[in-house]
């Protein structure tokens with residue numbers, strides 16, 4: 001057994017809908033070690049955000065965590081009282097969203113909102129507020145932070161606003177940051193800068209990250225390990241090196257084959273045919289079967305079990321053989 005900071009096992013998160021229960025997260029298990037960056041990748045609607053929200057205790061009616069365990073530094077978060085979760089959120093686990101305005105208040109100066117976030121958790125580090133605020137803003141690459149503290153969010157570019165949101169996440173030196181597509185809305189060169197800086201930051205501070213993205217290229221540039229999500233389940237997991245060099249799930253292979261950086265500019269990218277089935281109307285067998293070249297009758301009838309451990313493995317009856 002590893003000494004994981006976060007150990008999620010058998011997590012099931014369900015939304016009650018008019019068409020019956022929607023299984024957004026279905027039996028997800030994953031582990032994150034201190035200082036590690038886990039990339040969670042999958043197409044839109046595969047359950048990535050709901051996984052992040054579940055870990056943070058942010059699932060609300062009509063949703064609920066139906067089963068599973070979320071052990072964070074030895075403490076069970078699944079079913080923990082709201083006040084326990086509130087204390088952990090922002091203090092020991094922070095979240096960064098795709099839209100920085102989910103974090104930032106447009107009518108407050110950066111200083112005012114950082115102060116609110118800083119004061120929200122007593123018992124934390126006994127830093128001087130201004131010193132700490134300037135320190136984290138500088139860390140995320142905001143020049144002249146001391147002066148920028150008195151600016152409002154609209155005086156920053158999109159990339160700079162996201163940096164401020166990341167700085168706020170860092171204020172209390174969290175053990176874990178869950179970043180949900182935080183660079184998706186930014187242009188490519190800003191994305192690359194932020195990825196490089198976040199990577200250095202994680203290494204330097206020992207903060208672990210779950211970095212969520214629909215884009216495998218982003219994840220590949222950042223993560224130590226990758227978990228591939230499809231229709232509410234993790235279908236493959238491994239080190240970034242393993243996943244890139246020898247993907248075993250046909251879906252992972254499809255994602256890799258449609259990476260633009262593997263093809264000359266303007267070439268038509270191979271796409272995975274078909275689309276992900278609706279989570280409220282999943283087929284009986286493997287949810288990828290109808291899109292899969294390797295599928296057999298078995299795949300249509302039965303859902304494949306996980307083959308592997310908590311660090312690496314695949315959920316497929318006919319995985320690709322690792323080539324030596």
Ligand SMILES: Nc1ncnc2c1ncn2[C@@H]1O[C@H](COP(=O)(O)OP(=O)(O)O)[C@@H](O)[C@H]1O
Nearest residue numbers: 015022024043044045046047048049050051279
């Ligand atoms: N509040 C909600 N009520 C009902 N269904 C939801 C709710 N939030 C998310 N879902 C459903 O859960 C599934 C997974 O969503 P999500 O985790 O946001 O996907 P991803 O982040 O991978 O794009 C989707 O089918 C989505 O429609």
Ligand SMILES: [Mg+2]
Nearest residue numbers: 048049050180
């Ligand atoms: Mg999402």
